[in-house]
Amino acid sequence: MAQTRNDLHFEDLLNKHHLKKTAPRLRVLSMMSSRNAATSQPDLESVMNDIDRVTLYRILNAFEEKGIIHKVFDLNGTANYALCKSHCDEGHHHDEHLHFNCTNCKNVYCLNDLNLPAINLPAGFQPDSFTLYATGLCPKCSKKGVVK
Known part of the structure; x- marks a missing residue:
């Protein structure tokens, strides 16, 4: 079976993070990259x-742990996972972007392309990271005319 460009990218990603290239790891990366929303472990199972x-x-x-994916919680408190951008690494996630929870379909979307304002905390506070959530209807549910 011929390798696709994504397969080679995923192998490079695993090499970069010093992880063995196993079929299950490559399949998880492929599955996660094929989705436009974060996914939970039960969904993957x-x-x-x-x-x-x-x-x-x-x-x-x-x-x-290696900075390949990040965890984001849905409205029910269930952990969902999404692929990180390339500037995350081991122990240092830089996924400071808006996470949108759709109240209808329950999907969680990472909105990476929004320009977020700087967060200026009071003196003495030293954040490691932050998470910003929004709730409402995603474009798919909005088109269906779902009433809140």
């Missing part, structure tokens, strides 16, 4: 039923 729960948990944990 339902479509990747040949990867057991413990292995999937370990993959997600390793990816988060």
Whole structure:
């Protein structure tokens, strides 16, 4: 089977973060990159039923630690995962962007292209990171005419 450009990109990504190139890791990266919204472990389990729960948990944990994915919570408090931008690395996530929770379809979207204002905290506060959430209807649900 021929490798696609994405497969090679994912292999390079794993090499960059000193992770073994295993079929399950490559499949998780491929699945996550094919989605336009963050995804939860249970959602991944339902479509990747040949990867057991413990292995999937370990993959997600390793990816988060290495700065490949970041965790964002939905309206129910469930952890969802999205691919990081290239400037994240081990122990240093830089995913300071708006996370949009759709109140209808329950998807969580990373809105990376918005220009967010600088956050000026009072003296003495030293943030490691921040998370900004918005809730409402995503474009797909808005088109359906969902009434809030």
